[in-house]
Amino acid sequence: MRKLLVAIVVAAISSRAEGQGALSLQGLGYPTGELSARAEGTGGGVADFDALSLVSPASISAVGSPALFFQYSPEFRRVTAGSNTAKTTTARFPMIAGVLPMGQDWTLGLSSSTFLDRSGETSLVTQQLVGPDLVDVTERNKVLGGIDDGRLALAWAPTSALHIGFGAHVFSGSNRITFSRIFPDSSKYVSTTQTGRMSFAGFAGSLGLEYRPSRVIGFAVSGRKGGDLRAQSGDTAIGSGRIPDHYSASVTYDGITGASISARVAVIVWHQGVRRLGYGSRRRSNRTQDHAADNRRPWRRQSSDSPLWLQRGESLREIIRRGPRHTTDPRSSEL
Amino acid sequence: MKLSSYLLRSLAAAALFTAIASCSENLDNSGACPILCPAVGGDVQNITLDAIVFDTTVNSLSGLGAEPSLILASRGDTLDTRVIIRFDSLPATFIPANDTSQKILTVDSAYIQLKVDTLAIKGDGPFDIEAYDVDTTASDTSSAAILALFRPDRLISTQHLLLTDLKDTTKYYLSNAVVLAKLQAGAHLRVGLRVTSTTSSQIRIASAESGFTPLLSFRATPDTTTHPLVVGPVSTTPSDDKIAASHLTDYTVIAKGPPPAPPGVLAVGGFPPRRVYVRFDIPANIIDSTTVVRATLLLNQIPNPLLDPTDTVFILPQVVLAGPAVTDPTKASQVIADISSDTAKVRPGDAGLTSIEMARAFGIWRTQKPDTLPRAIILKSLNEGNTPLEVRFSSSKDVSAILRPRLRISYTSRVPLRIP
DSSP: OHHHHHHHHHHHHOOOOOOOOGGGGSTTBEEOOOOOHHHHHTTTTTGGGOTTSSSOGGGGGGOOSOEEEEEOOOEEEEEEETTEEEEEEEOOOOEEEEEEEETTTEEEEEEEEEEEEOOEEEEEEEEEEETTEEEEEEEEEEEEEEEEEEEEEEEEOSSSSEEEEEEEEEEEEEEEEEEEEEOSOTTTOOOEEEEEEEEEEEEEEEEEEEEOSSSSEEEEEEEEEEEEEEEEETTEEEEEEEOOEEEEEEEEEOOSTTOOEEEEEEEEEOBHHHHHHHBOOOOOOOSSOOOEEOTTOTTOOOOTTSOSSOOTTOBOOOEEOOSOOOOOOTTTTTO | OHHHHHHHHHHHHHHHHHHHHHTOOEEEOTTOHHHHSOOOSOOOEEEEEOOEEEEEEEEOSSSTTOOSEEEEEEETTTEEEEEEEEEOOOOSEEOOTTSOOEEOOOOEEEEEEEEBOGGGOBSOOOEEEEEEEOOOSSOTTOHHHHHTTOSGGGEEEEEEEOGGGOOSEEEEEOOHHHHHHHHHHTOOEEEEEEEEESSOEEEEEEOGGGTOOOEEEEESSSOTTSOOEEEOOBOOOSTTOHHHHHHTTEEEEEEEOOOOOOTTEEEEETTTTEEEEEEEOOOHHHHHHEEEEEEEEEEEEEOOOSSOTTSOEEEEEEEEOOOTTOOOHHHHTTSEEEOOSOOEEEOTTOOEEEEEEOTHHHHHHTTSOTTTSOSEEEEEETTTTTOOOEEEEEOTTOSSGGGSOEEEEEEEEOOOOSOO
């Protein structure tokens, strides 16, 4: 009975893991977090110790046997605008990972995860004066694609207490963009469709360290240093930015039977270039997970006369967010 | 053990609760869309240009008899047309039922089967349709020579028809003796039809070009077990031009027509049918660098009250595909392609502004340079050759600049596709 009460309390105090807002469709997309289902389920608290998450390359040394991991994460979305509500279901396969121990001390890991996901379609009806007539014009902006993070990791465990890992990341992906203007009367008007494709390529390196001085407590730190991210349209380079740097530190305590308590602090340094490339906001509330958030409204559109891309290396002021948060549209008060 | 079961159930319930809560997102903001899905296409720009550099009226068809319809009309002083049908090849023999081929010695029940458009009949009747022998050695294209043969000594037969007698398939009976004499002599049977009535009358008959050929039918024997002979129209002249000969199997001769449009006036339709050829000079940046969403040719209609001024004429724009090597606008007006499935509906008696939508022509012009494909369209009647109705417009030579044709273009700039 006591455990039942505990379960109820756990359920009651757990905040809603509210997902990505539709504003994520802006920019390059939103970062899925590159966390495994286990890490997601614990709010990211065990991410630095989780071999299946693409956070710390040191963590793969704890697997112990060859493993292949495949994750399916459907997204259910409901958007309400006035009295209208729309529901969508998007099938996402954000992660695949393979781990291969090599001898006693070394472990090789090959993983691919969705770094930024940009799949969506918006439809907006505007009124335009076409000749003498005021007509409703429907603008449809459809984007499919994203950027994947492929990581080759090598972990070394000189002792059972110390694990060190290195990772080489390749970021690649594309966005297929279709922009349509649909006019109501095809006998008078010509509806138009433009299509475009942007491809992305970038590199990064990561380092992780995990230390367990005893069986009940462990510490982990990890970091990813981003390299250049380039965008091309066809054969033309249309801009460049930098892969965001990522740093995190965790502690885990397993001293209570049947429980594992973890805490983690993470900082993501979104460079100006990448911000302009379009970091969509990710807002996930959890007691133990902290994601850096850009308090300068990363979704803000650029003025028309400003370059879309980027000064390299200019980092934003970061804040660390913690604790539950109720999701609201931050722009509703700005409208 | 029991406690573990409770624990599992509790955890399952907690997980379910959390999962349900996690799988939904409610972005409740009625004002979100202007930011989440901002209008990126920009405003539509509207400009009106004096872009017409050349316009003229041209004949629409490639020769006498190319019309899809035969117009048999008697409309007072306005319109008088006759229909000519040529049976230059008649059979001299037939095969009776259960017998061998025999020479035709008698003709019975001779008639021409006509496909009549009953919805297009003008006048309440009754209609007296006279048939004349119009066989002649005169020039095939000489209307005067043909019209001169509509005289009493050439009369073959007369048929009195009420309005109700005119069906989709109407039998016009000929003199059996005339048909017999022609086939026995191996002569041409060329029939000229003329309608007379106490009131204005007009009958539209399908021509061979429409696929509904007038047919001559007669019996070579009274024995009804023998099928009647059916003969299609044939023209053996002009012998050196098979295409022209095929057109002349049946055709309309205009004895009297409405006066043509005065010089400097554009005319669409009429009989013989005409088209308007219009060539533009459009700034290259509009065609090449923008997306034209609407283009309208603005015409000033001049009333034409001569024939059925309140009837509707459907005007269809088509893009000219003839290259600059085709300098004759009449010939260029034959090399065309559709750009619109819709038509402009105008009445000949109306006056004022008429709008012709032609935006899809820009899609074709964008793919071709002006020195390869002139920016030209034609305007034609959807019922070209089927009706004598004619619509008139002011041309670019009109003394009043405000009445000249203009081109109104609505366009948008192309959107750079990038990160929003």
